[in-house]
Amino acid sequence: MKRVKKFFKEDIPFFFAFPAMLWQILFLYVPLFILFGYSLFTYVPVLGKNVFSLQHYLQLFKPAYFKVAANSFWLAIETTVICILVAYPTAYFVALQMRLKKMRTLFIFFLMLPSWMNFIVQVYAWFFLLKKESVLSLLLYKIGLTSEPINMLNNHFSMLVGMVYCYLPFMILPLYSVLEKMDKKLIEASADLGANRFQTFKKVTLPLSMPGLLVGLFLVFIPAFGEFAIPDLLGGAKNAYWGTIIVDKFMKYRNWQSGSAVGLSSVLFPLIVIVSLYGAYRLISFLRRRNVYKNVGSK
Amino acid sequence: MRSIRLENVSKKIDGEVILDNLSLEIPAGKFFALLGPSGCGKTTLLRLLAGLETVDSGKIYLGDQDITNMPIFKRRINTVFQQYALFPHLSVFENVAYGLRLKNIKEDIVRKKVYSILKNIRLLEFKSKEISSLSGGEQQRVALARAMINEPEVLLLDEPLAALDLKLKEQMLIELIDLQDKFKTTFVYVTHDQTEALTVADRMAIMNPNGNIDQIDTPKRIYEFPRSKFVASFVGRTNIFEGILHNDNDNFEFAIEGLGKYVVFTPEKKSWMMLGSKVLMCVRPEKVYISKKEMTGFSNHMTGIVDDIIYYGSSTQYRVLLENKKKILVFEQNDEHFPQENIDYYDKVHLYFQKENVVLLEY
Numbered sequence: 001m002k003r004v005k006k007f008f009k010e011d012i013p014f015f016f017a018f019p020a021m022l023w024q025i026l027f028l029y030v031p032l033f034i035l036f037g038y039s040l041f042t043y044v045p046v047l048g049k050n051v052f053s054l055q056h057y058l059q060l061f062k063p064a065y066f067k068v069a070a071n072s073f074w075l076a077i078e079t080t081v082i083c084i085l086v087a088y089p090t091a092y093f094v095a096l097q098m099r100l101k102k103m104r105t106l107f108i109f110f111l112m113l114p115s116w117m118n119f120i121v122q123v124y125a126w127f128f129l130l131k132k133e134s135v136l137s138l139l140l141y142k143i144g145l146t147s148e149p150i151n152m153l154n155n156h157f158s159m160l161v162g163m164v165y166c167y168l169p170f171m172i173l174p175l176y177s178v179l180e181k182m183d184k185k186l187i188e189a190s191a192d193l194g195a196n197r198f199q200t201f202k203k204v205t206l207p208l209s210m211p212g213l214l215v216g217l218f219l220v221f222i223p224a225f226g227e228f229a230i231p232d233l234l235g236g237a238k239n240a241y242w243g244t245i246i247v248d249k250f251m252k253y254r255n256w257q258s259g260s261a262v263g264l265s266s267v268l269f270p271l272i273v274i275v276s277l278y279g280a281y282r283l284i285s286f287l288r289r290r291n292v293y294k295n296v297g298s299k
Numbered sequence: 300m301r302s303i304r305l306e307n308v309s310k311k312i313d314g315e316v317i318l319d320n321l322s323l324e325i326p327a328g329k330f331f332a333l334l335g336p337s338g339c340g341k342t343t344l345l346r347l348l349a350g351l352e353t354v355d356s357g358k359i360y361l362g363d364q365d366i367t368n369m370p371i372f373k374r375r376i377n378t379v380f381q382q383y384a385l386f387p388h389l390s391v392f393e394n395v396a397y398g399l400r401l402k403n404i405k406e407d408i409v410r411k412k413v414y415s416i417l418k419n420i421r422l423l424e425f426k427s428k429e430i431s432s433l434s435g436g437e438q439q440r441v442a443l444a445r446a447m448i449n450e451p452e453v454l455l456l457d458e459p460l461a462a463l464d465l466k467l468k469e470q471m472l473i474e475l476i477d478l479q480d481k482f483k484t485t486f487v488y489v490t491h492d493q494t495e496a497l498t499v500a501d502r503m504a505i506m507n508p509n510g511n512i513d514q515i516d517t518p519k520r521i522y523e524f525p526r527s528k529f530v531a532s533f534v535g536r537t538n539i540f541e542g543i544l545h546n547d548n549d550n551f552e553f554a555i556e557g558l559g560k561y562v563v564f565t566p567e568k569k570s571w572m573m574l575g576s577k578v579l580m581c582v583r584p585e586k587v588y589i590s591k592k593e594m595t596g597f598s599n600h601m602t603g604i605v606d607d608i609i610y611y612g613s614s615t616q617y618r619v620l621l622e623n624k625k626k627i628l629v630f631e632q633n634d635e636h637f638p639q640e641n642i643d644y645y646d647k648v649h650l651y652f653q654k655e656n657v658v659l660l661e662y
Contacts, residue, residue, distance in 0.1 A: 185384035188351050191371045192378045193398040193449065203397075207388045289390075 056261035154236030178212030226266030301362030308357030335506030557623030
């Protein structure tokens with residue numbers, strides 16, 4: 001009986017999940033490990049062979065890289081913050097205020113629609129909206145916000161617009177899915193116990209949506225750190241970003257070993273930042289909770 | 300404690316009329332049950348009291364205070380929700396402390412109050428547990444504590460025991476009665492389960508499927524003297540006969556086609572009790588005496604053939620086919636180890652009931 005149960009509960013799902021897992025391992029983890037292997041070796045011309053060294057990682061801490069890392073972190077932070085500020089109210093409204101399931105599905109469909117298009121096409125679409133002769137810039141001029149049609153391309157603003165536009169769905173979707181699954185009765189219960197809307201949001205909705213926020217953070221912050229195309233195309237390639245270095249290492253210098261190290265660090269750096277922030281958050285809430293129960297049973 | 304008064308309250312949800320011109324007074328400090336079938340609007344009524352919905356028209360008063368438009372978080376009315384709606388991200392302690400924390404009450408007072416109420420519901424050792432690790436009955440008690448700790452004037456309970464099994468339900472009913480006794484808070488208990496309502500209520504209201512209140516009275520009077528066909532058939536089991544009213548000096552005479560005439564005593568005469576008019580007569584199954592032998596001393600008599608027998612242990616239910624091809628239910632207490640007579644399927648039986656144990660209803 002137990003074996004039959006195990007068969008249906010574990011073996012069959014495993015059987016169907018196996019191809020996907022195999023795919024993931026073969027085409028994601030194996031190449032990643034190969035990259036990791038590359039990054040640990042350095043070609044020494046004198047010896048004419050590759051030697052094990054951590055040089056490619058150590059060089060990342062040089063001042064020249066520091067400026068680039070700071071640029072990228074700042075870009076990732078800006079993108080993530082704007083994404084959260086836009087995504088949270090949107091997801092909240094759709095998940096909790098739209099009562100018809102059909103309407104919610106429709107909204108998610110239109111949200112996802114542009115992301116199915118080629119990434120480069122999405123970016124170029126913004127060229128036509130932000131350039132000097134664009135509809136948008138003419139509109140701003142006509143309603144008198146600008147004295148002449150202006151060029152909104154190739155600056156920090158246009159870069160952020162592109163970043164937020166591309167990454168927004170990855171913040172909205174996880175937030176929407178946790179908020180939609182949330183028991184709406186909890187909001188009613190909170191109000192019933194005397195909480196106003198703001199208190200309910202702070203004490204119930206926000207903590208319960210933390211998992212979604214965290215997933216969104218991973219999906220936006222980490223890739224935003226390593227982003228190459230948008231700063232290059234919409235930002236006018238004025239500043240160097242971490243993604244720029246990766247491309248340069250591979251394409252310009254043809255140094256795969258160094259490129260691998262930069263590439264892997266584009267994931268590792270932001271990951272370390274998020275994990276340590278989250279760890280600090282957990283530690284604080286743990287200490288706070290321990291404080292509450294300190295005198296357990298003494299009264 | 301203050302009473303609650305609803306005056307001509309109407310409410311539509313998605314264009315559908317749920318409550319229409321409803322008036323109701325809930326006495327202060329009593330255990331009040333609102334009993335009605337599923338979908339009759341009793342939960343809507345509760346949500347209006349809680350402030351989770353607003354009335355389309357009409358007024359709601361708490362004592363003399365008009366609370367019709369008072370926002371939910373300002374009302375001193377708390378709710379125990381049907382599925383409890385406990386906060387999954389908070390511990391038992393924090394769930395119970397929720398209402399107090401909102402009022403910025405000092406930490407040591409919060410702790411004292413929460414501990415005292417947790418002790419009361421025997422959940423003190425569960426204080427740091429997560430909600431998901433509790434059983435249904437424990438969650439129920441946490442929900443109760445979370446609401447009661449705010450010392451509400453009115454506690455609303457929305458089918459609070461629906462998810463519990465029978466034994467636990469009976470135990471919780473007694474705990475609820477004790478709790479109400481102790482705090483004298485006005486309890487408004489909404490349910491579709493008549494046994495629950497009859498058990499707990501000091502007074503109860505019966506809501507019919509159209510969202511109107513048919514009768515408000517003590518459980519005993521509701522059961523013994525139902526005022527409408529719906530109340531009679533919804534609360535407990537009953538036999539309802541159609542017939543014509545005739546006079547017989549002090550008592551009425553009730554003629555059922557194909558059966559005969561029966562004597563009926565009514566304590567008060569209503570305007571619709573006119574001679575020659577069509578009315579309904581109700582007899583509760585336990586008020587009918589069943590025997591194979593002929594008896595004397597009863598005002599009314601019927602004969603029939605046993606059609607079905609269900610043995611419940613403490614009592615036995617007989618379904619008897621009468622001469623007019625209608626069926627009647629009869630309960631007999633099994634108070635003898637060796638009963639004097641054994642009634643079996645297809646036995647011819649005599650049924651007796653007293654004229655005082657009958658209720659007349661408007662057709």
